[in-house]
Amino acid sequence: MAKPERPDVAPASIWRDPWQFIAFGFGSGAMRKAPGTWGTLVGLLFVPLLQLLPHWGYGLILLLGSLFGFWLCGKVSRDLGVHDHGGIVWDEIVGIWITLWLVPPGWHWLLAGFVLFRVLDILKPWPISWVDRHVHGGVGIMLDDLLAGIAAWGLLHGLVWLFG
Template structure:
């Protein structure tokens, strides 16, 4: 964790959890995303785009240095994916819990095209894209529910 690339890629240490590092990475994303949401939709969207693009580099570089593609401890992709998930809803406990559950569901289940992105792409783009797509799926469901309510 002395290396800044690994520090960020491993979600400031949350990815070091011996069990469910992706879940812990998403948990660390909650306060980060809630903080960003305070500054409005444009800031949130900007952060989500930055997190995804920066994540291509940082996750890819961390994986390269470790010699393991998509090491389980690399969780910056979960942080970016959760930021995408929360783009369509307000910051309150119910939406955060729903967003967390849906994002983790899609990230673990990996339905098409998430599975395709996960298996066919390598490097940082392959690490990031499946979580961004999982975030888009979760955000779409949250938006649908929000529009019904």
């Protein structure tokens, strides 16, 4: 497949191809400004439903969402001919789910988790930055966001412990 002329623009195929539609966060990754933030917001919409599950059920969703994401992000990246197209936001969706696992319900914890995850995903402190530069394919696309989610999860649970 030929490289797209504008890899920052979502291809029209995301509205026809179900795998691309999912990888692009059900269309949220097609936003021209801050697609990762929009994808994170879509992921955030699912969290109240995930919090209704038993802890092990939510954890199972995290595992399955991550494994599916390794495959999905790799497939869509290959289909588009662009490694880690900015519109691929399945990784942000799973990352925010990780951030908010086992967090008490409440809008303030959702907001705190959202902010922590976005800051870590954007700044990419070590080792997230190393993974972002050196791990490729679907695993690479997903792994930096999974690590950002784990780091945000730890920080958020520290806040819960201090202020919860």
